[in-house]
Amino acid sequence: PDQEIKSAALKRLANQARPRGSLGRLEPAAARLASICGRLDVKLDRKTIVTCAGDHGVVEEGVSLFPSEVTAQMVYNFVQGGASINVLAAHAGARVRVADLGVSHDFDPGLDILHKKIRKGTANMATGPAMTREEAAASVEAGIGIANQLADSPGLDLLGTGDMGIGNTTASSAIIAVYSGLPLKELVGPGTGLDEQGLDLKARVIKRALDLNRPDPADPMGVLARVGGLEIGGLAGLVIGAAARQIPVVCDGLISTAGALIACELCPAAGQYIFAGHRSRETGHEYMLRHLGLTPLLDLEMRLGEGTGAALAMHILDACTRILADIKTFEEVGIENAHEG
Amino acid sequence: PDQEIKSAALKRLANQARPRGSLGRLEPAAARLASICGRLDVKLDRKTIVTCAGDHGVVEEGVSLFPSEVTAQMVYNFVQGGASINVLAAHAGARVRVADLGVSHDFDPGLDILHKKIRKGTANMATGPAMTREEAAASVEAGIGIANQLADSPGLDLLGTGDMGIGNTTASSAIIAVYSGLPLKELVGPGTGLDEQGLDLKARVIKRALDLNRPDPADPMGVLARVGGLEIGGLAGLVIGAAARQIPVVCDGLISTAGALIACELCPAAGQYIFAGHRSRETGHEYMLRHLGLTPLLDLEMRLGEGTGAALAMHILDACTRILADIKTFEEVGIENAHEG
Numbered sequence: 001p002d003q004e005i006k007s008a009a010l011k012r013l014a015n016q017a018r019p020r021g022s023l024g025r026l027e028p029a030a031a032r033l034a035s036i037c038g039r040l041d042v043k044l045d046r047k048t049i050v051t052c053a054g055d056h057g058v059v060e061e062g063v064s065l066f067p068s069e070v071t072a073q074m075v076y077n078f079v080q081g082g083a084s085i086n087v088l089a090a091h092a093g094a095r096v097r098v099a100d101l102g103v104s105h106d107f108d109p110g111l112d113i114l115h116k117k118i119r120k121g122t123a124n125m126a127t128g129p130a131m132t133r134e135e136a137a138a139s140v141e142a143g144i145g146i147a148n149q150l151a152d153s154p155g156l157d158l159l160g161t162g163d164m165g166i167g168n169t170t171a172s173s174a175i176i177a178v179y180s181g182l183p184l185k186e187l188v189g190p191g192t193g194l195d196e197q198g199l200d201l202k203a204r205v206i207k208r209a210l211d212l213n214r215p216d217p218a219d220p221m222g223v224l225a226r227v228g229g230l231e232i233g234g235l236a237g238l239v240i241g242a243a244a245r246q247i248p249v250v251c252d253g254l255i256s257t258a259g260a261l262i263a264c265e266l267c268p269a270a271g272q273y274i275f276a277g278h279r280s281r282e283t284g285h286e287y288m289l290r291h292l293g294l295t296p297l298l299d300l301e302m303r304l305g306e307g308t309g310a311a312l313a314m315h316i317l318d319a320c321t322r323i324l325a326d327i328k329t330f331e332e333v334g335i336e337n338a339h340e341g
Numbered sequence: 342p343d344q345e346i347k348s349a350a351l352k353r354l355a356n357q358a359r360p361r362g363s364l365g366r367l368e369p370a371a372a373r374l375a376s377i378c379g380r381l382d383v384k385l386d387r388k389t390i391v392t393c394a395g396d397h398g399v400v401e402e403g404v405s406l407f408p409s410e411v412t413a414q415m416v417y418n419f420v421q422g423g424a425s426i427n428v429l430a431a432h433a434g435a436r437v438r439v440a441d442l443g444v445s446h447d448f449d450p451g452l453d454i455l456h457k458k459i460r461k462g463t464a465n466m467a468t469g470p471a472m473t474r475e476e477a478a479a480s481v482e483a484g485i486g487i488a489n490q491l492a493d494s495p496g497l498d499l500l501g502t503g504d505m506g507i508g509n510t511t512a513s514s515a516i517i518a519v520y521s522g523l524p525l526k527e528l529v530g531p532g533t534g535l536d537e538q539g540l541d542l543k544a545r546v547i548k549r550a551l552d553l554n555r556p557d558p559a560d561p562m563g564v565l566a567r568v569g570g571l572e573i574g575g576l577a578g579l580v581i582g583a584a585a586r587q588i589p590v591v592c593d594g595l596i597s598t599a600g601a602l603i604a605c606e607l608c609p610a611a612g613q614y615i616f617a618g619h620r621s622r623e624t625g626h627e628y629m630l631r632h633l634g635l636t637p638l639l640d641l642e643m644r645l646g647e648g649t650g651a652a653l654a655m656h657i658l659d660a661c662t663r664i665l666a667d668i669k670t671f672e673e674v675g676i677e678n679a680h681e682g
Contacts, residue, residue, distance in 0.1 A: 017418060018425050019406075019533040023649070024622065024642030065360075065679035073676045077358060082669030084359050091656075091663050192360040192679060281365065299640055300657075301365030308364070315432075315656040316641075322432050328423030335414045338406035338533060 001246075001272050006035035015329040015337070023323055025295065029275065030320035036248045036273055037157075042321040044248075047094035047314055048150050049160035049307040050114075050238055051078060051085055052143070052259075054102035054231030055121030056167030057130065061205045063170045065192045068121065071166050072105035078164070078306075079112055085162055085306035092314040094160060096307070099146055101139050102230025103165075114149075116142040118230050122171075125209040129226045130171065136225035136233050140266070143237020143259075144244070151245045159242045160277070160314060162307020163255035165231045166192075169282060172258035174206045174227035176284040178215050179261060179291050189254070189282035189303070220265035228262065235259025236266065243270040250317060252310040253280030253303065257288040264292060277313030278302060342587075342613050347376035356670040356678070364664055366636065370616065371661035377589045377614055378498075383662040385589075388435035388655055389491050390501035390648040391455075391579055392419060392426055393484070393600075395443035395572030396462030397508030398471065402546045404511045406533045409462065412507050413446035419505070419647075420453055426503055426647035433655040435501060437648070440487055442480050443571030444506075455490075457483040459571050463512075466550040470567045471512065477566035477574050481607070484578020484600075485585070492586045500583045501618070501655060503648020504596035506572045507533075510623060513599035515547045515568035517625040519556050520602060520632050530595070530623035530644070561606035569603065576600025577607065584611040591658060593651040594621030594644065598629040605633060616658060619643060619650030 009031040014020055021027065033042050053075050055068045077083040078098045089096045099114035100107060104121035107113060118138045122130035131139075150156045169191035177187050184203040194202060206227075213226035224233050236259040242249045243263075251260045251274055264271045276289055278298035289296060297313045330337040350372040355361055362368065374383050394416050396409045418424045419439045430437045440455035441448060445462035448454060459479045463471035472480075491497045510532035518528055525544040535543060547568075554567035565574050577600040583590045584604075592601045592615060605612045617630055619639035630637060638654040671678040 016425070017415070017423070018645050018647075021534075022643060022645035023425070024644065026641060026643070070676060073674070074358070077669070077674045077676070080674070082358070082667075082674055084357070084364070084664065084668050087663050087667040088660060091660050193362075297641070300367060300638070302363060302367070303365065304359050304363035306359075312657070312660055316653070319429060319432050319653055322428050323425065326423075326428040327425050328418070333414070333418045333421070333423055335411060335418070 001035035002038050003035065005038055006031050009034040009040055009324055013324060016327045017330045017333050017335050026320050026323055030324040033248055033317065033320055034324060036246060041325040044158040044318055044321055046155045046157045047092065048097055048156055049085065049089050049094050049162050049311055050097050050099055050146055051162040051164055051307050052099045052101050052231035052234035053164040054229050055104040056165060056171055056229055057122045057124035058126055058170050058205060059167040060124055061126050063202045063205055064166050066166050068104055068166050071164055072103050074164050075103060075113065083306060084304055084308050085311065088308050088311035092311040094311060094314055099234055101142060101234040114146055122229055125213060125227050126205050129213055130228055131225050133221060133225045136221050139230045139233025140237040143234040144241035147238050147241025151247060156247050158314060158317065159238060159247055159249045160307050160310035161235050161238050161249060161256040161259065162252045162310055163231050163235060163305050165229060168229050168231060168255045170202055170206060171227060171229040171232060172254045173284045174209055175223060175258045175261065176288050177206060177210060178217050178223050180287045182287060187284040189284060220262050224262050232259045236262040239263035239270050239274060240267050243273040248275060249273050250275045250277045250310045250313050252277055252307045253305060254282040254285045255305055257285055261288050261291060275317060278309035342376035343379050344376060346379055347372050350375040350381055350665055354665060357668045358671045358674050358676050367661050367664055371665040374589055374658065374661055375665060377587060382666040385499040385659055385662055387496045387498045388433065389438055389497055390426065390430050390435050390503050390652055391438050391440055391487055392503040392505055392648050393440045393442050393572035393575035394505040395570050396445040396506060397512055397570055398463045398465035399467055399511050399546060400508040401465055402467050404543045404546055405507050407507050409445055409507050412505055413444050415505050416444060416454065424647060425645055425649050426652065429649050429652035433652045435652060435655055440575055442483060442575040455487055463570055466554060466568050467546050470554055471569055472566050474562060474566045477562050480571045480574025481578040484575040485582035488579050488582025492588060497588050499655060499658065500579060500588055500590045501648050501651035502576050502579050502590060502597040503593045503651055504572050504576060504646050506570060509570050509572060509596045511543055511547060512568060512570040512573060513596045514625045515550055516564060516599045516602065517629050518547060518551060519558050519564050521628045523628060528625040528628065530625060561603050565603050573600045577603040580604035580615060581608050581611050584614040589616060590614050591616045591618045591651045591654050593618055593648045594646060595623040595626045596646055598626055602629050602632060618654035
C-alpha cells in the first residue's frame with residue numbers, strides 16, 4: 001500500500017464539506033483502498049467472489065446437522081445460480097467462481113468450476129492429522145494460482161472470499177483455538193444449527209483433535225495440515241495471491257477469516273490488503289478478527305458462509321471509493337470550514 | 342402490513358437451501374418489507390431520499406461549530422450535486438429531493454427544491470418555544486404532502502429521510518430527553534464536532550429549554566413546537582405520509598429518527614413502516630431506536646445526517662428483497678433439509 005496516497009486521501013476526506021470524521025469507518029476504509037490501489041479515484045468494477053469448497057473427515061464424529069454429500073450438492077446449486085451467494089453476488093455486481101479444493105465427489109471436468117482438487121476431503125482430525133503438510137501447501141498454492149488467474153483474466157479489482165464445506169466450522173474453530181488459546185466453550189458456534197448437546201460434542205471433538213495433533217501456532221502450515229481444511233488452505237492462498245497483486249480482499253465470516261488468519265501467519269504483509277466483510281454470529285469469528293486487528297464492515301447476525309457477507313460488504317467498499325472521489329471539499333463549494341475558523 | 346404475506350415470507354426463508362436463520366437480520370427485514378408491500382417479490386426500484394432543511398434559533402446560544410448560514414449553503418450544495426448525500430444516493434440508485442421547511446434564507450422560487458417554508462428558522466428554544474403549535478402542525482402536514490406528492494409522481498417504492506439544519510442535533514437531543522427522561526449528559530453528542538466544553542454548554546442550553554418550555558411527552562405536537570424544529574416536523578410528516586401510502590421508510594440518524602419518533606407518538610401505526618438505516622455515533626440516537634423498538638441495519642460510526650445512513654442502508658434493503666425472492670428452497674434444488682430429517 002502507498003502511504004503517500006493514504007495521507008492524500010485522509011487529507012481530502014478531512015476537507016470535504018461535512019463535519020470532520022462524520023463518515024465514520026468509511027473514511028479509513030476509503031483511505032486504505034486508495035493506498036492499496038495507488039490512486040484517489042478507485043474503481044472496483046471487476047469483482048469476483050471465489051467460493052472454495054472442501055469436505056471434512058471430522059463430519060463422521062457427528063459435528064454437523066448435514067451430511068458431507070451436501071457440499072457437492074451445494075456446488076451444483078452454485079453452478080446453477082440458485083444459492084444465496086449467487087443472489088447476493090449478483091446484487092453486488094460480482095461474479096461467483098466456485099473452486100473445488102477437496103470435495104468428496106467426482107465432478108465432471110466440464111463442470112464450470114475451478115478444478116483444484118487436492119484430495120477428496122480431509123481425514124478425520126479427531127483421529128489423526130487432517131492432511132499432510134504437502135497437501136496443505138498444495139491447497140494454499142492452488143488459492144494463490146486462482147488469484148493470479150483471475151487477476152490476469154478477466155482482471156480483478158476486488159476479490160471476495162467464501163466457503164462451502166460441511167464440517168468446516170469445526171476446522172475453523174480449531175484454528176482459532178490454536179491462535180487464541182481460549183477454551184473451546186467460548187469459541188464453538190452452532191454452524192448449520194447445532195443445539196446445546198451438539199455444541200458440547202463439537203467442542204469435545206475439537207479438544208480431542210487438538211490434544212492428538214498438537215498444532216504449533218508458530219507453524220501455520222502445520223496448523224492448516226493438522227486441524228484445517230483444503231478449502232481453508234485455498235482461502236489462505238487467495239488472500240496471499242491477491243495481496244501479492246495489490247488487490248484488496250474482502251473476507252466473509254468464520255471460515256474465510258480462518259483462511260485469512262493462516263495467510264497472515266504465513267505472510268504478515270498480506271494483512272494490509274484484507275477487509276473484514278461482516279461479523280459472523282459464530283463466536284470464534286470475533287477472536288479471529290481481533291487476532292487480525294480487523295473491524296468488520298457489517299454486523300447483521302449472519303452465519304451463512306459461501307461469501308454472502310463479503311458480497312454484501314462490497315457495496316460498502318464501493319461507497320468508500322465514491323465518497324473519497326466525489327464529495328466536494330469546503331473550498332470547492334465555497335463554504336467556510338469551522339475547523340479552519 | 343399484510344400478516345399473511347409476512348408468514349409466507351418467513352416460511353419461504355426457512356425452507357431455503359441454507360442453514361435456518363443464517364441470513365440473520367436480513368430475514369425479518371425481508372419479511373417485513375414483503376408484508377408492507379403486499380408481495381413476496383418486492384421491487385424497490387423507485388427510491389427517493391428527502392433531505393429536510395431548517396434553521397434553529399438556538400444556534401445563537403453557541404451550540405454549533407458552524408453558523409446558521411451553512412444550512413442554506415449546504416442546500417445549494419445539494420442542488421449542485423456535490424454533497425455527501427448526492428454521492429451516496431447516486432450509489433444507492435436513489436433520487437435526492439431537498440425540502441426547505443424553514444431555512445433562514447430566501448431561495449429563488451425557481452431553485453429545484455421542494456419549497457415548503459413555514460418560517461425562516463425556529464425561535465431560540467432557550468428563551469421560549471421554538472415555534473407555535475400551528476407552525477409545528479404545518480411542518481408535519483408539509484412532510485405528509487411531500488410523501489403523497491412523490492407517491493403520486495414519479496412513484497415511490499422506498500423513501501429515505503435525511504436532514505440539514507445547523508443546530509438540529511440540539512433540538513433532536515431535547516426531544517429524546519423528553520421521551521427517555523435520561524439526564525442530558527448521557528444524551529448529548531458532539532454534532533458537527535463540539536469538544537467537551539461545547540458539549541457542556543449544549544447540555545446546559547437544552548436543560549434551560551426544557552425547564553422553560555416544559556414539553557409534555559403525551560403531547561408530541563407540543564414537544565415538536567416547544568423544543569423541535571421545522572425540518573423535524575417535516576421528517577415526522579414524511580413518515581406518516583409514507584406509512585399511509587403503505588410505503589416503507591428508511592430513516593437516517595439522530596434528526597431523522599427524532600422525526601420518526603414524533604411521527605410514531607402522533608400515529609403509532611406508522612412504526613410498522615420504519616426501518617432504521619444505521620446507528621449514529623450521536624449518543625441520543627440509541628435511546629431513540631430503543632424507544633421505537635428498532636435495530637439499525639448498519640453501524641459504521643457515522644454522524645453526518647443529510648440521509649447518508651439511509652442511502653447506504655437502501656442497498657441492504659434491496660438485498661433483503663432479493664434473498665426472499667431469488668434464493669431457491671431445499672425442495673427446489675433437490676437437497677434434503679437437515680431440519681426435516
